[in-house]
Amino acid sequence: MFSGIVEEAAVVTRLVKDKDNLHITLKCSFTDELKIDQSVAHNGVCLTVVDIAGDEYTVTAIRETLDRSNLGLLREGSRVNLERSMIMNGRLDGHIVQGHVDETAVCRSVKEANGSYYYRFEYEADRKMVERGYFTVDKGSVTVNGVSLTVCNPTDNSFEVAIIPYTFEHTNFKEIREGSTVNIEFDILGKYIARLQSLAK
Numbered sequence: 001m002f003s004g005i006v007e008e009a010a011v012v013t014r015l016v017k018d019k020d021n022l023h024i025t026l027k028c029s030f031t032d033e034l035k036i037d038q039s040v041a042h043n044g045v046c047l048t049v050v051d052i053a054g055d056e057y058t059v060t061a062i063r064e065t066l067d068r069s070n071l072g073l074l075r076e077g078s079r080v081n082l083e084r085s086m087i088m089n090g091r092l093d094g095h096i097v098q099g100h101v102d103e104t105a106v107c108r109s110v111k112e113a114n115g116s117y118y119y120r121f122e123y124e125a126d127r128k129m130v131e132r133g134y135f136t137v138d139k140g141s142v143t144v145n146g147v148s149l150t151v152c153n154p155t156d157n158s159f160e161v162a163i164i165p166y167t168f169e170h171t172n173f174k175e176i177r178e179g180s181t182v183n184i185e186f187d188i189l190g191k192y193i194a195r196l197q198s199l200a201k
Contacts, residue, residue, distance in 0.1 A: 001086050002041045004094030004141075004148020006171045009079040013056055020063040023050075024074065028082060031055045039099070041083040043172070044146035044183045045069050046099025069101045070145075070181045079172040081146040094148025095141040101183040102134055105144070107176050108158065117163040118152070119144075119176065123184060125157035131198060133191030143185040147171055 010028035017023075024042070034040070034057055038049045047059035066072040074080065086092070105123035121144065125135065136142050136154040143149070144161060152160040168174050176182060 002046070002083050002094075002097040002099050002146070003086050003092055004044075004083070004097040004143050004146065006081040006083055006147055006167075008082050009170065009172045010082050012074050012076055012078045012080060014058075015074060015076060018060075020066075022061045022066060022072065023058055024061060024071065024080075025051075025056050025058045026080060026082075027056045029055075030084075031057050034084075039085050041085075041097070041099045041146050042080050043070060043101075044081070044097070044099065044143050044185055045071060045101050065101075068103060069183045070104050071183075073181060079175060081171050083146055095143075096188055097143050097146075097148060097185060098188060100185060102186050103184060104181050105184045107178055107180045107182065109178055110176070113162075115165060117168055117173070118160050119163060119173070120153075120158055120160045121182060121184065122158040131194060133194035134186050135190065136186065137190070140190070141187045143183075145172060145176075145182045147173070 008028050010026040013027050014025035034049050034052060036049055039046050049057050050060055051058040061071045103123055105121040107119055108122050109120045111118045136151045136159040138154055140151045142151050149161040163173050
């Protein structure tokens with residue numbers, strides 16, 4: 001379980017294909033605090049630490065994860081938003097994030113707004129997806145590349161988010177451009193409500 005508060009934008013140092021799997025090695029400042037079998041969110045995707053060597057560690061993404069997320073687009077030198085799992089006796093500063101990316105979205109615009117930034121993202125949506133809770137609501141929560149954000153101006157298949165300077169500088173949002181692909185996780189509360197409604201029919 002995560003909160004969507006990114007700890008660091010780490011650098012990919014090595015990518016190794018192994019059949020349908022992708023082994024991703026990253027360098028980050030808290031590698032010495034990690035343990036084998038620990039869960040870490042990578043651009044919002046929960047992955048397990050499988051190897052640690054010096055200040056680098058490795059995780060493995062399987063085909064399902066690569067198909068559903070933007071991790072297959074990573075290159076050596078790419079920056080990845082990292083968050084370790086929540087400590088349950090702390091404050092929940094973001095919102096409840098599972099680390100289970102629902103789909104990808106494409107950045108359609110980036111607008112500078114006198115110190116902050118507005119990003120609009122567009123995702124695939126259809127009636128069946130909406131019935132399962134895959135949608136956004138105004139002032140609701142959404143996770144973009146692992147960052148907990150508040151939804152602005154949603155449509156049937158898009159939404160905006162406002163990014164403050166701190167988030168812009170300390171995550172990989174500063175590398176997102178028009179046409180960039182990002183990971184999104186819809187709010188789990190909306191999914192539960194949608195499920196309950198479907199069972200009540």
